[in-house]
Amino acid sequence: MLPFTYALRNLFRDPSRLAQTVGGAALVVLLMVSAAALNHGMTQVLSASGSPNNVIIMGAGSEESIERSEVHLEAEAAAATGIDNTATILGTPAVSGEITYQAPIRTESGKEEPALLRGVLPKALLVHTTVRLLEGTFPNSGEVMVGKLAHRKLGIPENEIAVGKTLYFGNVAHKISGTFSAPGTVLESEIWFDRNDLSTLTQRDTLSAIYARLDNPEDFDNAHVFTLLRNDLELSALREDDYYSKLESFYAPIKIMIWLTVSLVAAGAIFGGLNTLYAAFGSRTREMATLQSIGYTRKALLVSLLQESLLATMSGTLIALLIASLFLEGITVPFSVGTFTLTLSPSVLITGLTTGLLLGTLGALPPAIRTLAPKLNKALRS
Known part of the structure; x- marks a missing residue:
């Protein structure tokens, strides 16, 4: 295996490419964290508003x-x-x-x-x-x-x-x-x-x-029986928590639209990042072939390229989480039935970290595999 410092040094070969990769990853993660925080906040406030009693x-x-x-x-x-x-x-x-x-x-x-x-x-x-x-x-x-x-x-x-x-x-x-x-x-x-x-x-x-x-919440049937006995009043009984659960279902299309919008923007950033990595890794075909000729395997080189990509995307992820903690945490967002507060809950943080990991691995695999694909003699002459 190549030393970890090799991947670390390669990050700073091209500062502009590094800035693009880190910035793109930060943008995508920030969008995903924002969407997760919005959906989580809306769900939490609606689920907490209804009492089972x-x-x-x-x-x-x-x-x-x-x-x-x-x-x-x-x-x-x-x-x-x-x-x-x-x-x-x-x-x-x-x-x-x-x-x-x-x-x-x-x-x-x-x-x-x-x-x-x-x-x-x-x-x-x-x-x-x-x-x-x-x-x-x-x-x-x-x-x-x-x-x-x-x-x-x-x-x-x-x-x-x-x-x-x-x-x-x-x-x-x-x-x-x-x-x-x-x-x-x-x-x-x-x-x-x-x-x-x-x-x-x-x-x-x-x-x-x-x-x-x-x-006791189990006494709901008493309220239901009351509405049936008083037909003259034309009433219907509903648990309060069930009412807010129905409201949550009503807002489900809005949540889907949030994720779709974020996904479209993220897809654009990901394709831009792929182009950057294709150009960056493609220019190093001869370097990869030279390392193979002195004994390093394609697997070791692939791991090194993934390490390099993960270092950049996880740096962007940390920047995005820092921005979110400074500017998103605690913000209250109004909607039709009230307001909810954005919080960086564990599930929201996991969404951000998972996004960063996927960007660093799945985003780097295609260009890395393409770079390592040529045969050794052909790669050395490229």
Whole structure:
């Protein structure tokens, strides 16, 4: 086998070729890491948003979207008494009728952006157990409470939705009474209104859905039986985690498009890299033949060429991961139902490292084999 230092020295034979190889590998790996982080972040936030203990009671036929669902007001009281084994906290059933609505919200600076609004009463906190009040108070009439990441959804600086600021729904002003967190869920991107206020503003006399928290996830059948017994209310029960799983399936085509786009760009970079390696290795045919004539086997030479390629591509991989950690880690990305945070999880890092390894091996094999293919006497005369 050739010494490892031989491959290392050959890297710096042509600085421009080295820069192209390292830069191309860094670009491809960075694209793959970005795509993996986007898909992972979206999947994580949707899977974490649903609790197995929570049941969503929606209008029959509207199971695909809470925003399109309509539930009669009297159904909330009926659910609180009609669903067995509902969690009870300080004597209050954990049942919350809520309005979910998407509409433009205007800030004091005049910027108007669409936001996901939720009309709630204080008992919503009995159901949405991940919600924690960070600052201020729960909203009363004329007030709103904003999620910690709502400013990302609106595309505005965080200080524009600080406690004490004002948001406008149409021409109606609402003072921000508090800020809340709900780590890893879409709730953190929402704006919570007093339910009666949002009902008036949206001119609706129905709820979007009723959320009920069960003592045990296995008691879901009790909620399902309730909807069957109350045919007059035209209801349907769905586990909250199942609802968000369906949303994840809805976004599957977007994830596929992300991978396809990245793959097309990566393919262009890979073909460019192959051309560079063909030119680089092709100019060394006589050198490879000389090494064979002094006793080195084609296998040893192939390994050395692969080492050289891997050194370049893995250097590019490390540069890409460094860039990702500096500029991608922690970025929040808005989408229709909320926001999610990009994280360099183990699976994302493995995607980047695997991409670098494949670039260094599969990308170098064709030009390396072509370089070593000619017979020794012909290669020495080339």
